[in-house]
Amino acid sequence: MSQVTYYVALPFRYVDGEMVAGEPQECRDAFKARSVAAVLAGNTDNCGAVAFSRSGDPALGEFDDAVIIARLGEVDDALM
Numbered sequence: 001m002s003q004v005t006y007y008v009a010l011p012f013r014y015v016d017g018e019m020v021a022g023e024p025q026e027c028r029d030a031f032k033a034r035s036v037a038a039v040l041a042g043n044t045d046n047c048g049a050v051a052f053s054r055s056g057d058p059a060l061g062e063f064d065d066a067v068i069i070a071r072l073g074e075v076d077d078a079l080m
Contacts, residue, residue: 002058007032
């Protein structure tokens with residue numbers, strides 16, 4: 001079994017009055033994910049962003065729960 005950790009920055013925005021997740025951006029490490037999330041959260045098109053990591057075995061499709069690195073701006077708990 002080969003464990004891999006993915007780092008992701010994910011923006012959120014309002015579409016027709018409803019908060020939705022945008023396009024996730026994979027990053028090389030936790031620091032980069034937090035930095036990219038900060039830029040995404042500062043974009044006027046977005047209301048917030050999160051940076052998170054997720055570890056698991058892609059060959060088996062088994063992953064641990066996401067670990068939040070940073071939560072910036074407005075992000076709905078139900079979407080997390």
